[in-house]
Amino acid sequence: MKILGRKRDEVKKSVREGNVTIAVYGLGKMGLPLAAIFADHGAKVIGVDVRKEVVEAVNNGENYVKEEPGLDEILRRNVQAGRLKATTDGVKASKEADVIVILVPTLADEYELKLEPVYEIAKTISRGLEAGDIVITESTMPPGATESLIPILEDSGLGIGEFGLAHAPERTKTGTAIQDITTNYPKIVGASDEKTLEAVVGLYETINKKGCIPMSSIKAAEAVKVFEGVYRDxxxxxxxxxxxxxxxxxxxxxxxxxxxxxxxxxxxxxxxxxxxxxxxxxxxxxxxxxxxxxxxxxxRIAREINDSMPKHIVELLIRGLNEVGVAPKGSKVLVLGLTFRGGVKEFTKSPALEIIKELKDWGVKVYAYDPLCSEEDANKFGAEWKEDFSDLDAVVIATDHEEFKNLDLKKIAKEMRHRVIIDGRHVLDKKVVDLGFVYLAVGVGKL
Ligand SMILES: NC(=O)c1ccc[n+]([C@@H]2O[C@H](COP(=O)([O-])OP(=O)(O)OC[C@H]3O[C@@H](n4cnc5c(N)ncnc54)[C@H](O)[C@@H]3O)[C@@H](O)[C@H]2O)c1
Missing domain, CATH: 1.10.1040.10 (N-(1-d-carboxylethyl)-l-norvaline Dehydrogenase; domain 2)
Structure with missing residues (x-):
């Protein structure tokens, strides 16, 4: 059932009664939990992804986003009940859906914005778009970018107004996505007109106990999420x-x-x-x-400062090695953690990778270990896999995995050739010094 033009309470009722079909494009760490949650609240959900293996796993009721507690069960329950299925056929999904959600990566660097996946999906959607459909971007969008999809969507032959467009940014993080989507924060919503806004608020009120914050425009909604990220950086x-x-x-x-x-x-x-x-x-x-x-x-300067921190870690390491009379060139150093943060297997812009590169420039023999990764991952980033501490001159903690908070430091002290620890994530405490380690951490210097 099309929800454009319906009041929020009517939308909620229709979703719960299974009368609304939602297509979610992008079944990644964010898209898969969202698709499962919509289905769990009654919607018929079609997940769309370009990765065949992901589509197959979902159709078998298997959760491949292991970092998300609770998702296994929600996914299985809804696939079994026939409310959630997946496909690689984005045009067909668009034809079948009443609401279409885009949740694929949007990237940028110093030189350009990289929104190709979103534009590509918009083209696919336009081939199945019908009057009364609503298209929602949940990917974080540069302010103004969602509205730049209008001409592409209008290739369907429909004008904006005959279909609705909205932005409702994903405000979640891997590991707590289910709580974030359903209970932790209100949903920010901006839409192309009042009718679309009303319907989209109804849609998200169905799954989010904190409700929605309706914004005056799509661009304002986009800015909210972008500013959250900028604030943190x-x-x-x-x-x-x-x-x-x-x-x-x-x-x-x-x-x-x-x-x-x-x-x-x-x-x-x-x-x-x-x-x-x-x-x-x-x-x-x-x-x-x-x-x-x-x-x-x-x-801009904040970006520069944060990007310079892996180099600082290497500076601390050189200072640490100096303390024990070891030259960087030829020293053996284990980098603990390859992923960008603890508990999530994601390497995009991971500081650990910069640290490895920089260490290699200094002629260090670099080893790596990460509880979420494999030997192939370490090799891919130029390090040799190592699961013990024998023969090492130093250890660098690059990621805050839980496992690193509980290292057996007494045993490690005996195994290492020299006892130097550079703690890039503040996971250890002062006790390491009592075990004879030279311990250096960002903002702490030498203890
Ligand atoms: N990961 C987070 O913590 C987080 C938090 C808030 C917002 N976001 C936003 O969500 C976006 C997606 O994040 P994610 O962690 O889910 O990414 P992800 O890389 O885990 O998943 C993206 C998925 O999109 C699929 N995909 C790519 N191009 C496609 C296409 N043309 N058609 C269909 N599927 C396609 C990929 O195969 C993949 O499964 C981010 O770029 C960001 O804008 C992410």
């Missing part, structure tokens, strides 16, 4: 800059930040080895690239 850069200053001054940044953050207007983030993933280091470029007269200097 700039805040982390500030934390990193103050942490480097603390190192020079012989202060412990973590101690000072924790105390400062007890004041309600201070929210300093954690300093560390750098910022990775396809969100926080990307969204600042959406703002920078779109700026016209006023260049966003602060945001």
């Amino acid at each position: 700039v805040n982390i850069a500030l934390a990193n800059e103050l942490a480097l200053w603390c190192e020079e001054q012989g202060l412990n940044a973590i101690e000072t930040f924790k105390a400062a953050n007890t004041q309600p207007y201070c929210h300093l983030h954690m300093p560390g080895a750098g910022v990775g993933g396809h969100c926080i280091p990307v969204y600042p470029w959406f703002v920078i690239r779109l700026a016209k007269k006023r260049y966003p200097k602060l945001i």
Whole structure:
């Protein structure tokens, strides 16, 4: 049933009664939980992905996004009930759907915005678009980009108004996606007209207990999500800059930040080895690239500071090796963690990869270990896989995996040739020093 033009309560009822078909394009770490949750609230859901293996897994009721607790069960339940299926045929899905959600990666760097997957999907959708359909972008979009899909969608022969367009950004993170989508935050919604806004608010109120924040425009809704990311990037850069200053001054940044953050207007983030993933280091470029007269200097400098942190980790390592009389060239160093953050197997812009490159430039023999990865992953990034600590001169912690918080340091101390630990994520505490380690961490200097 088409929901465009219907009041929110009517939309909620129709979704719950199984009368609304939703196509979700992109069954990745975000799209798959979203598709499963829509189905779990009664909608008929068609997931669309270009990866055949993903489509096959979903149709077998198998969850491949292992990092998402609870998703196994929701997925199985809804595939079995016939409410969720997947396909690679995006045109057919568009023809069958009343609501179409786009949730594929949007990237950018210093040089360009990279929105090809979204434009490609819009072309596919236009070939199946019908009057009364609503297209929603959930991918994070540079402000203005969702509306740039209108001419592509109008290739369907329909004009905007005959179909609706909205932006409702995904405000989640891997590991808590189910709670984030259903209970943790309100949904931000901007739409092409009042009728679309009303229907889309009804749709998300069906799955989100916190409800919606309707925005005055699609562009305003896009800006909300982008600004969230920029805030975090700039805040982390500030934390990193103050942490480097603390190192020079012989202060412990973590101690000072924790105390400062007890004041309600201070929210300093954690300093560390750098910022990775396809969100926080990307969204600042959406703002920078779109700026016209006023260049966003602060945001640009924040990017530079955060991008420089892997180099700082290597500086700390060289200092650590110096303490034990070992030259970097020919030293043996284990990098713990390849992924950009703990608990998620994602390598995009991972600081660990920059650290490995930089260490190799110094002539270091680099080993790597990551509980979520394989030997092939380590080799792909230029490191040799190593699961023990024998013969090492130093260890660099690049990712905050839970496993690294519980390392058997007594045993490790006995195995290593020299005891140097560079903690890029503040996962260890002072006790390491009692075991004879030279311990250096961002913002802490030498303990
Ligand atoms: N991962 C997060 O924590 C997070 C948080 C908030 C917002 N987001 C937003 O969601 C987007 C997607 O993130 P993700 O983590 O799900 O990415 P992902 O890489 O895990 O998944 C993307 C999926 O899209 C599929 N895909 C790519 N091109 C396609 C096409 N043309 N047609 C159909 N499917 C296609 C891929 O095969 C993949 O399965 C991000 O780029 C960002 O804009 C992500």
